[in-house]
Amino acid sequence: MTWPIASKRTVYENPWIVVSEDQVTRPDGSQGIYGVVEVRNEAVFIVAMTEADEVILVTVDRHTVGASVEVPAGGSDGEDLLSAAQRELAEETGYEAESWQRIGRMTALNGICRAPETVFLARDLRMSADEGRGQLEEGVTDVRAVPWTRLMGMIADGTITDGETVAALMYAAIALGRLG
Numbered sequence: 001m002t003w004p005i006a007s008k009r010t011v012y013e014n015p016w017i018v019v020s021e022d023q024v025t026r027p028d029g030s031q032g033i034y035g036v037v038e039v040r041n042e043a044v045f046i047v048a049m050t051e052a053d054e055v056i057l058v059t060v061d062r063h064t065v066g067a068s069v070e071v072p073a074g075g076s077d078g079e080d081l082l083s084a085a086q087r088e089l090a091e092e093t094g095y096e097a098e099s100w101q102r103i104g105r106m107t108a109l110n111g112i113c114r115a116p117e118t119v120f121l122a123r124d125l126r127m128s129a130d131e132g133r134g135q136l137e138e139g140v141t142d143v144r145a146v147p148w149t150r151l152m153g154m155i156a157d158g159t160i161t162d163g164e165t166v167a168a169l170m171y172a173a174i175a176l177g178r179l180g
Helices: 081-093 148-156 163-175
Strands: 005-013 017-025 031-039 043-048 054-062 066-070 073-075 095-107 116-127 140-147
Touching: 043 054, 043 081, 043 095, 043 163, 054 081, 054 148, 054 163, 066 163, 073 081, 073 163, 081 095, 081 116, 081 140, 095 163, 116 163, 140 148, 148 163
Parallel strands: 043 116
Antiparallel strands: 005 017, 017 031, 043 073, 054 066, 054 140, 095 116
């Protein structure tokens, strides 16, 4: 079922998002206004695995929620998604990966957003020449390698609360054959 749009009005925009008010017909036939955030460029999420079966996690100081433990991620800035993932991994963690696999696509905050995202699995890691040059600008305060076996506990105990990180780790678990 779609929500027919009678009119759309942009109420705010910047280089990253557009916020609009859509005059819609709801599924019950009534009329209403629906606020929508549209992300201008697709985001990428990277589950980076070490040879020791660890996942590289970053702690990011988010304006909205404060400190957040996440997989490296960011906007594609309109570039090729693999190139964006490679750039984000190097900027946020200081790592590069030899092996890259696209493992999933998802969308964020479906109730209010149009925000497509692609998840990559990165392996065969080595330190980059950049060594995390974007960490300060991105608000990255910590980079750590966490054993795969500890991840579910970190989700269960509330250490990892970012929904997109949880989803990216689920895609990785499927790709790595670690479910059930």
